[in-house]
Amino acid sequence: MRISADIDERTLREMYLRAFQRVVTQARPWTVMCSYNRLNGVYASQNRWLLTEVLREEWGFEGLVSDWGAVADRVAAVAAGLDLTMPGPDDTGDRALAEAVADGRLDPAALRAAADRVRALVERATERATEREPGKFDADAHHARAREIAARAVVLLKNEGGLLPLSESQSLAVIGEFARTPRYQGGGSSHITPTRLDDARTALSESAEVRFGSGYDDIDEAVALAAESEVALVFVGSEHETEGADRDSVELPPAHRELVERVAAANPRTVVVLSNGAVVLTRPWEAAVPAIVEGWLLEQAGGSALADVLFGRTNPSGQLPETIRRGSPTTRPTWTSPARTGARATGRACTSATAASTRASRMWPTRSGSGCRTRRSSTAPRRRPSRTPASRSGSR
Structure with missing residues (x-):
């Protein structure tokens, strides 16, 4: 909540967003959780470019966006595309949303869309629970x-x-x-x-x-x-x-x-x-x-x-x-570290x-690590110590 990650768009897309893009576009999750920090000065929970333009419009995400204690401004968060503020209940935030709609600071369509996505998740989860046969867990x-x-x-x-x-x-x-x-x-x-x-x-x-x-x-x-x-x-x-x-x-x-x-x-x-x-x-x-x-x-x-x-x-x-x-x-933090500058x-x-x-x-260094020779492939332990030389097949 204290730090802004100031990242140019090319670096953001090539290094940081790629893993999330792959998950969202290939695995099609039902829910996504925003982060706590600011991105280029804007809280992730209030970042319309991140939560709506990239996540929904570019990547095609159709599920629900939530947080866990990351919302600083409930009205700004809903306007940006965050649907569910957690943990709840949040009576103060609810009143703020109602007041923002009443005085024109929040488009009613944004609030309605958030509510619709919450309801859709509940219905989808309920339907899946009733259809699923009892699983066999080994x-x-x-x-x-x-x-x-x-x-x-x-x-x-x-x-x-x-x-x-x-x-x-x-x-x-x-x-x-x-x-x-x-x-x-x-x-x-x-x-x-x-x-x-x-x-x-x-x-x-x-x-x-x-x-x-x-x-x-x-x-x-x-x-x-x-x-x-x-x-x-x-x-x-x-x-x-x-x-x-x-x-x-x-x-x-x-x-x-x-x-x-x-x-x-x-x-x-x-x-x-x-x-x-x-x-x-x-x-x-x-x-x-x-x-x-x-x-x-x-x-x-x-x-x-x-x-x-x-x-x-x-x-x-x-x-x-x-x-x-x-x-x-x-x-010790440097003079340009987040601990000093935010x-x-x-x-x-x-x-x-x-x-x-x-x-x-x-x-x-990163990626340090070396193997050692293996003695045998089986993972089943022997109950009694062996006195005969063990096989040394395998590679370093």
Whole structure:
């Protein structure tokens, strides 16, 4: 609500609107939600060019446009093509609409069109609900697909000396509460109730000898376990991300960072597995560990997916969607940043200049990520560790 994204039309259409255009014109959604910010000085919720001329007239959208707390002026929003203001009810906004129609500030046809689209959505949804036969939902099949997707999303940032994939004959110290109580989703609108929830500790123990320590509250125990095991797996990451709130830092929490540093000092064969919704800095602790797995938030099958990657059943083929900086935990805003000016200038030249200015500060550039050899194609874990050499078919 505070920032204006100031973008020339060519950049807007070629870089930012293309994905939305494809969805609207090909998938034909029933509803579209506007954004919160201003576009070239005009709130997206009040931007007739965006909501009517582009969305409806150019792309042929026939559904309903809504918001969620993004409307600053209800009358201007309806005039621009926004149909439903959410959350409701909004008695003040209703009165404002009635008054605007009465005194000629709002065309009655615009209000009637918005009401018609709301009613059409209700009728369409009701009709679909009565026609649809009760669906058959295969929870196991969906979970298996979630596991496959999660494993393919994992990014292998570092793998010195070929520490990964692990062997099922190795003794493992699995350290960190995130291995037992997974950090698998964010808060707010992204929060869902899973049909089941896999954890890495259980998934790893189905294939190898595992000793577990919660780590964050008892680092001494974790260090002892690491020293007694062939490989230490340390599960750390950010503790909370949600919409409407910023993180205090892009560093690991202090207890997580100390855990990594002390375990790595006790066992040079340490793998760090990250669980975070947005980037966390890896310096300076990354120098002490030979392998780093960026797991992000992998949803309900993430625990099994991580086991698949760590044991080489799935090649970690994900790449970073954003850059991890070398820099400090906090980055001071520049004099032209949105934090200072309320506007964000964006264009091809601006984007290129920003990339050039930050290139030297990149620890892991965008699209970083490398695979490792796979041991076997099956995702079904073995119940007992194998003492025979595993197949090394596959590619890097």
